[in-house]
Amino acid sequence: MRYLGLDLGSKTLGVALSDERGILANSLKVIRHNEEYEKLVLEVSKLVDDYKIEAIVLGLPKNMNNTLGPKGNLSLEFKSLLEEKIHIPVYLQDERLSTVSAHNVLIAGGMSRKKRKNVVDSVAATIILQTFLDKEN
Numbered sequence: 001m002r003y004l005g006l007d008l009g010s011k012t013l014g015v016a017l018s019d020e021r022g023i024l025a026n027s028l029k030v031i032r033h034n035e036e037y038e039k040l041v042l043e044v045s046k047l048v049d050d051y052k053i054e055a056i057v058l059g060l061p062k063n064m065n066n067t068l069g070p071k072g073n074l075s076l077e078f079k080s081l082l083e084e085k086i087h088i089p090v091y092l093q094d095e096r097l098s099t100v101s102a103h104n105v106l107i108a109g110g111m112s113r114k115k116r117k118n119v120v121d122s123v124a125a126t127i128i129l130q131t132f133l134d135k136e137n
Contacts, residue, residue, distance in 0.1 A: 003132070004051070015047065029122055030122050037078060044086065048086055055090070
């Protein structure tokens, strides 16, 4: 089963892709969206078709006390949009500290601050997706 991992940010959407067996997640791309969520869903739909995706894993940002804030609520709304337009399962994955972890991985790899800015969201999506895949397997 092939999954698409998504990390919804305020200006970008980090995208990751699993292998065909649903075991390993890999960074795919970052999509800039300027809060045009309907247009963003169309771009995700194209990725679903191109890569024959069977399910989506969307990061759910929670506060450290396990409550949802504005970004968490936005993710829930985006999940509903995806399900309405794409018609495949959309799973939520707690994404607390995924961006921090992504930055740490990129820093450990010696990537400059400027380059990190361009890929951190797709790496965060990879961490979100891999966490989900590890839990499922």
